[in-house]
Amino acid sequence: MKKITLSALFLILATAFILPVIATIATSFYGERNFTLQNYTDLLFDAFAFYPAFWNSLLYAGVIVIVQLFVVIPCAFGFANASFKGKGILFIFYIILMMMPLQVTILPNFIGLRDLGLIDTRLAVILPAIFSPFGVVVINQYMQGMNNSIIEAARLETNSIIKIIFHTVIPQVKICIFAVAVFIFAESWNMLEQPMLFLRSTNLQNLSVFISESGSYAGNILFPASVFFFIPVLILYSFFNNYLEKGLTFGELAK
């Protein structure tokens, strides 16, 4: 009996957590009093700023994920295999940088971008995100469990470290790479402060900013826009959800 009550309580808790998503979908089809597609037609046929915003979100998140992986995987491997003075301290620096909240890093990012003349360009939101230390730390942590004898064997066959990474390292850590990619995609897809502060032109803004300003458009377009906003994330989750716990195992950094 006690078990059933506890289970029911847990199910209620789970429902409460998923409810905002379901409620958003339900409300998007809700008119004055009945089911309607009016909100969707208002969004798709009248709020034309929605399209560039959606495209920008997709472009920013896509480019950030792909380029970041090319920076982060070699770097994580380098940290795992190189030996030099100060490596430990350099890695702790990466961990501390990873833990820095956005509000600390956003001013340095802004200054760096301003000096390079990149404010109000697409690169302003893309470049700093590419060099986020998160992937380096998490993938490096995961690489501690790698089978090094395969890499040793590959070193006898080829001199190219890039080839070794592609053929022997990536297959071993791909679960972690998928998990990191999903995480980075969600972060970039969700970003709000960077476009708000680094971009001025409306045609460069992403969906977060569009939605936060959508009160200025006619009709109730907020809910259908929100639905379109989380569809890509739901798709990603349905493909990769099993990798998340297996890949994001960085809970014990101090070890």
Place this chain on the structure above:
Amino acid sequence: MRFLRKLKSWNMKCIYLLIPSLAGTFIFFVIPFVRVIYYSFIDNQFRRNFVGLDNYVQTFQNEFFQLALQNSLLLIVICIPVLILLAIIISLVLSYGIKTLRKTRAAFILPMLIPTASVAEIWRLVFTGETVLPVYTLFIWKNIGICVILLTAALTAIEPEIFEAAKMDGAKGIKLHKRISVPLILPTIIFTILLSIVNSFRVFKESYLFYGTNYPPSHSYTLQFYMNNNFLKLDYQALATSSVYTMILVIILVLVCFGLQRRYSR
């Protein structure tokens, strides 16, 4: 020749791999941050007089900074214990509970991936009136996912033999987990506390999207609003100083966390 060979060695190649990441980190984080520290010691962008710790004292005495700091600390003290306790219970159920309950996993993981902007409107429909509740619940809703993921990963890593032995000794149910699982994943619990505190500094996004303004009711005016408003006013001195304050706080937290993790490590 020896020098050339050294440049081509495996170790050097591994070091070269760090260069792209290091270059970007220096251009967008380290070098500009040195300038941020410099800004925090001068009177303004144009005169550039060195003023020592004046900016630090001024920021600390600023009433909005104090309000923001108070609200940020209150959020940590109230929300983090709730968040972590919930996360531990949820992870235990998802790992050891009955099958039906395990299927609810997505409900807890999805919020961390879902854009805050897309649910802010629902929150506005549900929460009316002047309380801190909407931002607190949004924070917990948004942050439970990563805690559950990290804790479940740690629980999965526990060897089954440990449970067998404990069961032989007569422990079972909640007691078993309280005595065995939770202490074993303590290092990860400590890390999720750190991560959540750091993420609580980021609650600006949730708050901003909920209130739709840079000037929320005073109970929800947190550090990030203070910093964001100084960003919009281009008050680099105030901004730089609060950046440095936050940075020092985060470094202390990270080091404390690592110290604790080492201590409670298996």
